Amino acid sequence: MYAASATTEPMQLIETRLRERYRNVRKDSMIVRLHTDEDVVHLRKHVRERAVAIKLSLVDQTKLVTAASELARNTIKYGNGGEVQLEQLDDGIREGVALLFVDGGPGIADLDLALTDGFTSGGGLGLGLSGSRRLVDEFEIDTRVGEGMAVSVAKWKR
């Protein structure tokens, strides 16, 4: 599966595909809406709770919550708002947390460029996507220009 693949797949299909990514190891899932600054804080709290629940180390908790914060801000700022699906994972050997961010914004024309450190289209630092990719264990992004984008990340307990 590609880490980054700008396809011509309709957004609906991209979303369904990523939503089902952890279907077989999903224990529990919830949706958090992302529209305001306060929603980001709200999400950070939920992600922290789940990271603590599966006993992630403090460093890994911090990395996951920070990645969630970056991606949530992207969803609101560049994607005109959206939602995140928060999942508790258990594959029988280890536990994890997965997050799927979906927005209906303009999408990204050049994913490779968007994943480059320091590239920004909005006056930020350009670390949101590239930085959060380094903070998680699994990262998949897909988009359709004019229809939106979806980012799926996961972190597993070591």
Place this chain on the structure above:
Amino acid sequence: MERIPILRMGDLLLVTIQVDMHDRLAMTLQDDLTQRIVDDGAKGVLIDISALDLVDSFIGRMISNTAAMAAILDARTVVVGMQPAVAITLVELGLNLVGVKTALNVERGMALLGKSFR
């Protein structure tokens, strides 16, 4: 409106961030600090982030910008008390807080700003 309190001690300004800040709150703090440096004629700013369990790129940028603005206004900024997990995450995220002076705790931060208190 929600605000982070700024305390004055002589010619220093002291801020202890104890809540998980949303972006607008972080921007308000940046504006308030810059304004207070001018209003109070402050020569130093000490920002205690020991209670923060997360510093993402937005909050990191706010801290960098505040230090840069303070420097232009002839005040020095020291950030103290960063948790180890936060420091590790910040570096991995790619944020180096260039130009920001840091210290392990408030006492050392005060010393950096040229104040000893006994």
